[in-house]
Amino acid sequence: MSTTFWIILAGAVATYLTRVGGHLVISRFETVHPRVEAGLNAVPAAVLTTLVAPAALGAGPAEWAALIVTALVSLRGGLMAMFLGGAAVLIVARQFVG
Amino acid sequence: MTAEAISESRARSDFWDGVRLSMPVVVASAPFAILFGAIAVDNGFSVLEAFLMSALIFGGASQMVGIELFGQHVAPWLIVLSIFAVNFRHVLYSAGIGRRMAHWPLLQQALGYFILTDPQYAVAEARAASGRSVGFVWYLGLGLPVYVFWVAESALGAVFGKMIPDTHALGIDFLLPIYFLGLVLGFRKRPLWLPVVVASAAASIIAYKTVGSPWHVSIGAIAGVLLAVILPPHHSGVGKRT
Numbered sequence: 001m002s003t004t005f006w007i008i009l010a011g012a013v014a015t016y017l018t019r020v021g022g023h024l025v026i027s028r029f030e031t032v033h034p035r036v037e038a039g040l041n042a043v044p045a046a047v048l049t050t051l052v053a054p055a056a057l058g059a060g061p062a063e064w065a066a067l068i069v070t071a072l073v074s075l076r077g078g079l080m081a082m083f084l085g086g087a088a089v090l091i092v093a094r095q096f097v098g
Numbered sequence: 099m100t101a102e103a104i105s106e107s108r109a110r111s112d113f114w115d116g117v118r119l120s121m122p123v124v125v126a127s128a129p130f131a132i133l134f135g136a137i138a139v140d141n142g143f144s145v146l147e148a149f150l151m152s153a154l155i156f157g158g159a160s161q162m163v164g165i166e167l168f169g170q171h172v173a174p175w176l177i178v179l180s181i182f183a184v185n186f187r188h189v190l191y192s193a194g195i196g197r198r199m200a201h202w203p204l205l206q207q208a209l210g211y212f213i214l215t216d217p218q219y220a221v222a223e224a225r226a227a228s229g230r231s232v233g234f235v236w237y238l239g240l241g242l243p244v245y246v247f248w249v250a251e252s253a254l255g256a257v258f259g260k261m262i263p264d265t266h267a268l269g270i271d272f273l274l275p276i277y278f279l280g281l282v283l284g285f286r287k288r289p290l291w292l293p294v295v296v297a298s299a300a301a302s303i304i305a306y307k308t309v310g311s312p313w314h315v316s317i318g319a320i321a322g323v324l325l326a327v328i329l330p331p332h333h334s335g336v337g338k339r340t
Contacts, residue, residue, distance in 0.1 A: 002147075003174055004142075004144075004147050005147065007168065007178060008151045008154060011151070011155050011177070011178050011181040012155045014178055014181055015155050015157055015181060015182070015185045015188070016212060017182075018185045018188040018192070019185075019192055019211045019212065020192060020208070021188075022188070022192030022193030022194070023193060023195070023196030023199075024192075025189075026193040026196055034331040035328075038290070038326045038327060038329070038331060039323045040197075040323075041194075041288060041289070041326065042288075042294045042322055042325070042326035043319070043323060044220050044223050044281070044282075044285050045285045045288065045298070046190075046295075046322025046326075047187050047315070047322075048282045048285075049282055049318065049319075049322065050187075050299075050302035050314060050315045050318030051278045052275050052278050052282060053298070053302050053318070054306040054314055055275040056275065056279075057303055059272065059275075066269075067275070067276065067279055070279050071283060079119075079281070083122045083125075083126065083277050087269060091267075094266065094269050095267065
């Protein structure tokens with residue numbers, strides 16, 4: 001087997017450990033403390049924000065316009081409308097500001 | 099209808115309900131899958147290896163980082179460690195979603211964790227937050243199309259990599275941040291949403307500028323989660339039952 005194959009396999013095992021590990025740790029406790037539950041409830045917004053904020057900061061006017069439109073659409077529409085609206089604005093804006 | 103037929107048709111509609119919700123994810127991740135395949139071959143992977151990496155790891159950002167380091171001839175253990183670091187945020191997803199999957203049979207849970215990606219977690223968590231149960235069939239309907247397209251498009255990208263037109267003009271490098279912003283905003287009715295988002299945004303930006311990528315993801319996420327833990331429970335809306 002090549003080195004590449006072993007890198008892929010080890011990477012796959014490492015990734016699966018992250019996906020199952022949090023549950024294995026948490027499930028050892030009988031009851032979940034309210035503060036831990038509050039922390040778990042904060043996970044989606046906390047993690048997803050880190051995937052947006054630095055990218056938004058390093059971006060330009062076209063990307064900002066797309067994000068603003070995404071936010072505005074989110075007040076009324078669903079996820080798909082939000083995504084398509086933001087993507088459309090991005091593609092159009094990029095034709096002008098690169 | 100017999101009870102069996104009713105439960106079967108319900109399972110089918112649960113499955114397609116999940117498939118419907120997977121479509122934005124399939125669309126948003128398609129360019130990245132193709133791009134990954136193309137870059138992988140460009141960095142010395144064979145088509146089979148690119149396919150295997152997508153099939154076994156199934157984590158876009160970590161695959162990109164792995165490929166990049168591989169192309170720079172970084173030591174194998176460091177490549178694996180970097181993949182682990184990029185994917186470390188899944189520990190939090192895993193801890194959070196475990197509550198919703200605990201009633202599944204063990205094998206289904208094992209498979210469920212294998213396809214636990216960012217959107218998979220966010221969409222499943224949103225369903226649980228709306229008071230509906232997260233069943234295996236629905237969860238599979240949500241995750242399976244994403245997986246199948248991801249793997250197939252990676253292989254496609256590896257075969258036809260050189261034919262990708264101007265990716266910048268098509269905006270595909272910024273599609274995922276747009277999608278993730280949509281997901282973040284979908285959680286805005288949760289207690290502590292704004293303080294958590296502000297804390298995570300600030301911490302991730304500072305970490306991005308100082309420690310560097312990919313650690314900004316875990317550092318930013320932990321900052322937001324810690325804030326929710328530290329603030330008095332009556333603000334976070336979970337202490338009411340006790």
